[in-house]
Amino acid sequence: xxxxxxxxxxxxxxxxxxxxxxxxxxxxxxxxxxxxxxxxxxxxxxxxxxxxxxxxxxxxxxxxxxxxxxxxxxxxxxxxxxxxxxxxxxxxxxxxxxxxxxxxxxxxxxxxxxxxxxxxxxxxxxxxxxxxxxxxxxxxxxxxxxxxxxxxxxxxxxxxxxxxxxxxxxxxxxxxxxxxxxxxxxxxxxxxxxxxxxxxxxxxxxxxxxxxxxxxxxxxxxxxxxxxxxxxxx
Amino acid sequence: xxxxxxxxxxxxxxxxxxxxxxxxxxxxxxxxxxxxxxxxxxxxxxxxxxxxxxxxxxxxxxxxxxxxxxxxxxxxxxxxxxxxxxxxxxxxxxxxxxxxxxxxxxxxxxxxxxxxxxxxxxxxxx
Numbered sequence: 001x002x003x004x005x006x007x008x009x010x011x012x013x014x015x016x017x018x019x020x021x022x023x024x025x026x027x028x029x030x031x032x033x034x035x036x037x038x039x040x041x042x043x044x045x046x047x048x049x050x051x052x053x054x055x056x057x058x059x060x061x062x063x064x065x066x067x068x069x070x071x072x073x074x075x076x077x078x079x080x081x082x083x084x085x086x087x088x089x090x091x092x093x094x095x096x097x098x099x100x101x102x103x104x105x106x107x108x109x110x111x112x113x114x115x116x117x118x119x120x121x122x123x124x125x126x127x128x129x130x131x132x133x134x135x136x137x138x139x140x141x142x143x144x145x146x147x148x149x150x151x152x153x154x155x156x157x158x159x160x161x162x163x164x165x166x167x168x169x170x171x172x173x174x175x176x177x178x179x180x181x182x183x184x185x186x187x188x189x190x191x192x193x194x195x196x197x198x199x200x201x202x203x204x205x206x207x208x209x210x211x212x213x214x215x216x217x218x219x220x221x222x223x224x225x226x227x228x229x230x231x232x233x234x
Numbered sequence: 235x236x237x238x239x240x241x242x243x244x245x246x247x248x249x250x251x252x253x254x255x256x257x258x259x260x261x262x263x264x265x266x267x268x269x270x271x272x273x274x275x276x277x278x279x280x281x282x283x284x285x286x287x288x289x290x291x292x293x294x295x296x297x298x299x300x301x302x303x304x305x306x307x308x309x310x311x312x313x314x315x316x317x318x319x320x321x322x323x324x325x326x327x328x329x330x331x332x333x334x335x336x337x338x339x340x341x342x343x344x345x346x347x348x349x350x351x352x353x354x355x356x357x358x359x360x
Binding site: 056166170220226227 | 255258259261264265266268269272328329332333336
């Protein structure tokens, strides 16, 4: 089965090379989606052997990720692993993340930084957010989700196809997608992975963005419960 | 406010909330554009119960009549909605312009590549 590692990136010229090299060392194909970065992110990614999709307009995390799914679908990849460009996700954990997908045990394999006993440093506000979103996700799906906002995931071909539709969130496709995919009948499994504190500014830094994230995620998770979902992708 | 007015205003707020929720559910309204509508709904819900607070705030800025205070709140609310819509439209236009330009450039490159392919085929045949 062909596996594609997709890395959405925006202004990550300092870290993207190391991430690509670490992934390519495990012999995976790498696709970097350069989300209209004003720096040399795309150029450096190309120099380090990644396939680069350069978006001509900034579509934010969700839009960039979906561009990666479209590429994977159109090029007949059997599975996709998504990770961040800032070095937060340890590429050495990719085989563990892929294992449930390759064995057919799950359709979505979510990397959890809290399983396996890792002590991941997190500000109190983010811990509260994790608790809130994990609680809502558990209430909606009946699944125990320890890391509902993880961006370190592996997806099967069927989930890739489903994610290439307008149900995919354009800005922060996190915990609300868990609910949507569960309702569509996909099997979700959490796997312990290693994560490091982000070296640069994360998408949740500042004051306005985290507040907006809390609002958006809470609303999206509540609405996801009532959305009409198609089961044709199963 | 009397009970009749309270029920009417809260009813409008509930209807608005249902409309916004349904639009989000059908992917016709993104959560980021629903935020202001939700804030306006909150004002609807709270106005019967915090009437005196709104009136006091209005009088603080020199507006005496309660109806004028709520009219001003409505104007401000719609002004913010219009500003948000204008920003979204401007951003969408910028994206559209970039996409259109890139599409034209790509079409030209494809045409050039196709022509090169045709010339190469002709040379091979000769």
